[in-house]
Amino acid sequence: xxxxxxxxxxxxxxxxxxxxxxxxxxxxxxxxxxxxxxxxxxxxxxxxxxxxxxxxxxxxxxxxxxxxxxxxxxxxxxxxxxxxxxxxxxxxxxxxxxxxxxxxxxxxxxxxxxxxxxxxxxxxxxxxxxxxxxxxxxxxxxxxxxxxxxxxxxxxxxxxxxxxxxxxxxxxxxxxxxxxxxxxxxxxxxxxxxxxxxxxxxxxxxxxxxxxxxxxxxxxxxxxxxxxxxxxxxxxxxxxxxxxxxxxxxxxxxxxxxxxxxxxxxxxxxxxxxxxxxxxxxxxxxxxxxxxxx
Numbered sequence: 001x002x003x004x005x006x007x008x009x010x011x012x013x014x015x016x017x018x019x020x021x022x023x024x025x026x027x028x029x030x031x032x033x034x035x036x037x038x039x040x041x042x043x044x045x046x047x048x049x050x051x052x053x054x055x056x057x058x059x060x061x062x063x064x065x066x067x068x069x070x071x072x073x074x075x076x077x078x079x080x081x082x083x084x085x086x087x088x089x090x091x092x093x094x095x096x097x098x099x100x101x102x103x104x105x106x107x108x109x110x111x112x113x114x115x116x117x118x119x120x121x122x123x124x125x126x127x128x129x130x131x132x133x134x135x136x137x138x139x140x141x142x143x144x145x146x147x148x149x150x151x152x153x154x155x156x157x158x159x160x161x162x163x164x165x166x167x168x169x170x171x172x173x174x175x176x177x178x179x180x181x182x183x184x185x186x187x188x189x190x191x192x193x194x195x196x197x198x199x200x201x202x203x204x205x206x207x208x209x210x211x212x213x214x215x216x217x218x219x220x221x222x223x224x225x226x227x228x229x230x231x232x233x234x235x236x237x238x239x240x241x242x243x244x245x246x247x248x249x250x251x252x253x254x255x256x257x258x259x260x261x262x263x264x265x266x267x268x269x270x271x272x273x274x275x276x277x278x279x280x281x282x283x284x285x286x287x288x289x290x291x292x293x294x
Contacts, residue, residue, distance in 0.1 A: 005133065008137070009131075009133065015222055015225075016109055016110055016111040017111075019225045020080050022229055023113060023228075024048045024068055026229060027070065027078055027236075028045070028046070028048065030074045030075075030236050031072045032045050034074050034240055037074075037119050037240055040119075041073065041241075044072075045072050046070045046071050046073065047070060047072070048069065048080065049068070052064065052066050053067065053279040053282060055087065055278065055279075062087050063083070063085035063087075064083065064084070064085065065083025065085070065282060066083075067079065067081050067285060068081065069285065074117060075118065076117065076289055077288060077289045078114065078115040078117075079286070080112075080113050081112045081282050083109065083278065083282065084107075084109040085276065086105070087105070087106060088104040089134075089276065091104075093275055093276070097134060099135035102135065103134070103135060104134075107132070109130065110131065111128060111129055111130075111225070112127075113125070113126065113228070115232070115236075116289065120148045120149065120249055121148070121239040121248075122240050123147035123235065124145075124146040124147070124200070124288075125144075125146070125228075126144050127224075127225070127232075128142070128143075129142075136210065138207070138208045139206075139209040139218070139220075140206060141224060142182065142185075142186055142203060142205035143228045143232075144186055144200055144201075144203035144204075146199055146255065148251050148252045149251070150201055153238075154201075157235065158203060158232075159202070162179070162182075162203055162204045162227055163179045163183075164227070165223045166178035166179035166182060169219065169220040181206075182204035182205060183202060183203075183204055185204070186202045186205035190262065192262055192266070197258075199258060199259065204224070253290060253292035254293075254294075256292075257292055259286075260287055260288065263287060264287075267286075270283055270284075
């Protein structure tokens with residue numbers, strides 16, 4: 001391992017863990033300041049509980065991560081997980097991963113956030129960023145919003161936040177530009193073909209990002225995380241004090257069902273984690289505590 005590669009891994013891992021702490025603090029603040037929202041304000045506010053896990057605990061090898069899960073009065077369930085793992089891809093996986101033709105070794109570090117609010121008026125949100133190293137090295141990730149009842153202002157603010165991040169770092173690497181490419185990628189990726197519908201209102205999604213300037217790519221990934229940290233709690237605070245009806249909860253449970261369908265059938269991150277020996281509970285953290293199908 002070169003000195004640069006070692007430094008890159010250390011910096012990425014440290015950033016994902018620091019971002020985890022900031023996001024957890026921000027979402028716990030939402031829990032503390034809630035004043036309305038049916039009877040939610042009468043409940044004790046939630047705080048994150050952390051659980052460490054190891055990929056191969058009997059060998060203390062292969063890395064691991066920390067699950068941070070909050071169950072409270074604003075969020076029925078929100079997880080902010082970080083992991084740093086290494087090992088060898090199976091022959092089946094090697095055919096799908098760049099840089100594994102001659103050696104199946106990999107290293108991966110990242111953060112994953114999935115929030116399932118109690119209120120049907122607060123949108124479900126997802127954000128993840130990651131760095132993967134094989135014989136090649138790249139970043140991936142993004143953020144997207146899944147409201148039960150889409151709100152034009154929320155959608156515009158969410159997209160404009162990520163557009164500003166993309167425009168700031170867009171140096172012409174892609175002919176169509178960062179934001180148009182990553183927005184389209186998100187729209188195409190977070191789509192349920194068996195239902196012919198989008199999972200939510202989109203955001204950005206990118207993978208295999210390696211412009212040849214690691215520092216620039218890492219700076220972009222950091223700003224994606226900062227953008228989510230800024231905009232999502234703002235959206236939560238707009239709606240979390242509203243009351244809701246049983247009919248609106250029914251709609252929420254149906255939307256959550258769509259979320260489950262996507263994550264179990266189509267999500268590449270879920271498949272990657274399960275096929276590389278990741279922690280099952282951490283991988284399935286993205287699933288809501290309750291959902292409903294007709």
